[in-house]
Structure formats: C-alpha cells, structure tokens
Amino acid sequence: MFVAAASPTAEDDGYVMAYVFDPERGASDLVILAAQDFTGEPVARMHLPVRVPLGLHGSWVPGDEG
Structure with a gap:
C-alpha cells in the first residue's frame, strides 16, 4: 500500500507498506519503504507475532470512520 507524505512534492513522495514473510521465525514483518528509494x-x-497470509487484502480507514 502507498501512503503519501504529509506534504508531497512528487507523485512518489511517500511510503510503501508491505507484509514480508520470515520463514526462520514462521511469522511476518510489516516493512515500510521510502517510495523514492524503493531498493x-x-x-x-x-515484527508481527503471526504469519500474515500472502494475498491478504482489506481496507484502510481512519479510526473515527470504522
């Protein structure tokens, strides 16, 4: 998922969030990358305490709209 910076100056000014499975721990990590420096x-x-299944999807909404 892409999250724009608070005051973006370019289309890719923000962050990419993704789940990554760590087979050694048997659990997943939530990784946040700078979109302008993706590599x-x-x-x-x-570090999450459980495995997040590949292909998981959902909606992200502010807490006051849930």
Missing part, C-alpha cells in the same frame, strides 16, 4: 533499506520493520 534502499526499510525505513521501519515491525
């Missing part, structure tokens, strides 16, 4: 190191990596 660089992740901006952040959050």
Whole structure:
C-alpha cells in the first residue's frame, strides 16, 4: 500500500507498506519503504507475532470512520 507524505512534492513522495514473510521465525514483518528509494533499506520493520497470509487484502480507514 502507498501512503503519501504529509506534504508531497512528487507523485512518489511517500511510503510503501508491505507484509514480508520470515520463514526462520514462521511469522511476518510489516516493512515500510521510502517510495523514492524503493531498493534502499526499510525505513521501519515491525515484527508481527503471526504469519500474515500472502494475498491478504482489506481496507484502510481512519479510526473515527470504522
């Protein structure tokens, strides 16, 4: 999923979030990449306690609209 920067200056000014499965842990990570440096190191990596199935999809809405 692409998340635009707070005040974007270009079409790719923001972040890409993706789930990555780690077979050694048997669980997934949520990885955040800078869209303008897609092949660089992740901006952040959050270790999740479970495996997120490949192909998982859903909607992202603000908490007050849920």
